[in-house]
Amino acid sequence: MTKKLFLLLIMLAGLSFAHAQQLPARWDELVASDWGRALKLSDSTCILPIGVLEKHGPHAPMGTDLIRVREYAARATKKEYAVVFPDYFYGQINEARHQPGAFALPERVVWDLLEATCDEIARNGFKKILIVNGHGGNPELLHYFMQTRLEKRRNYAVFLYEPRIDDPDFDKKFAQLSKGDLTKGDHAGEMETSEVLYVRPELVKLDSAKNESGVKQNRLSLPNIYTPIWWYAGYPNHYDGDGSKSTKELGKLEVDHVVTGIAEALRIIKADQQTLKLQKEFFDRVKEQ
């Protein structure tokens, strides 16, 4: 054995040791003796990926939303460490109850579970919780949840990932790869299916994607008025777009893009000292009155 080869072997052994010492990001894969190290490395930051169980056209899995956000979290935490809370399927999904596979808990259970989950995450030492949502029926719930965090004092802060990324370079690449219309919505359509095709190809039945229509059905027209039946009116098949146009390449482009954004959000949140300080100041003042 040459001296060079020997040194190389030592280096490789060192690398694999360092790898073995790497902390899992997933809460459910951590051991208790590593908890303190996980809190330190994450700057007491935990990601809560949220999805639902709902039909995704005739071809994509029920868990599509959570599969996507969990994959984002898994990849983002390799770039910037944080702990990732286990599978959380319990968002708002009443609009899919006429279809097989929908799991819609009663409204107050959904609310209490989300609140209790955040409280329990914090009780375990986390000061910052980043919610990453994968389901289009959740934002109303999540925005109200966020605003009501000011209702009573808590010793932790909740953040919601809401990317407003202006990235012409990404848009250009996306337009080159996409066969559909960028401006339209997408539920189990080209974009969402592409992501699952990229991260879990074995779960997509692309041959079935044409078995139902994902074209909007104009069954209701109430300009400037919101009604919760809007989604059912337009998309009773729980399908918006055309999943048959999906490709792994488009999925990779989108997933990489989102992962970069989440890793950046984690860096910002971990470094942020101001939110908790202002929260404390706010509640101190509320108490005075």
Ligand SMILES: [Zn+2]
């Ligand atoms: Zn979805």
